Amino acid sequence: MQPDALLTQDELDFIRTMQHNPQLNKRDATSSLLVNGGAQIKDLLTRLAANEQVTIQAQFENQQMSFPLQLVEDEFHALHLKLGAPSIYEEGPMIRPWRLTLEEPMPLEDEQGRMSHLWVREISFKGVLLEIRNQAKTPRHFSLWFNPSGHEPIALRGSLERKTAAGLVAYRLDQSDEKDIESLRQYILHQHRLTHPHLHA
Structure with missing residues (x-):
């Protein structure tokens, strides 16, 4: 390794190991949400999620799911929108x-x-x-x-x-x-x- 290198060989080996670890490279599809629709929609959703309860509704057969949209801060202090676990309802004479x-x-x-x-x-x-x-x-x-x-x-x-x-x-x-x-x-x-x-x- 050259004397002016920024990383030691051990550090380079560790980074390569992390990059090739299949467990760490898996994306958790349920924990992230990509919002398309332009900056205005993202800004609106972010402001609403920060101040109000925002949900996404899905309906199928005789059931409904209501997913809370949450504003979370990552380790770099960037804010992201994330879907929480849903509230599940069933329809009948009344929704419960x-x-x-x-x-x-x-x-x-x-x-x-x-x-x-x-x-x-x-x-x-x-x-x-x-x-x-x-x-x-x-x-x-x-x-x-x-x-x-x-x-x-x-x-x-x-x-x-x-x-x-x-x-x-x-x-x-x-x-x-x-x-x-x-x-x-x-x-x-x-x-x-x-x-x-x-x-x-």
Whole structure:
């Protein structure tokens, strides 16, 4: 190597290794959004996303997806528009959040990972239908963890809505943390893909 070279041989080898790593060269199609339409449209979308809630709606069969458009800052402090995980709705006599019915009920857990007496039967991004076991008292509010297999635990906070004729209890989810909301939507989206693969092909 020449004495006035800017990089050492080790640094050059490292850069070449990074360039030829297939994992690092994969583009995540779900995390980026290219907006065509000129500077005025980009500026308008950027201003709206910075100050208001902007969504992109998609409708198919009897379902709707509402994707939040988010303004994110990269490591170079440049702003980009990014699609967040969608809110999924189903149509019927009234439009309601799409519910995932679990094959087997799953217990909610406390912060130490201990099972509670609240077991999830159905879940959506807005609410959860619970079975209360061990003749425990029905709480008006709960703050516990949903820990599905293959997914990171999701913090859930719920407020009692109603009891059903089948003896189950419906809670409205009061998610305040943006990370928890996004994590729950990602989980619901993943399960929706498994349940309706033809819609995601």
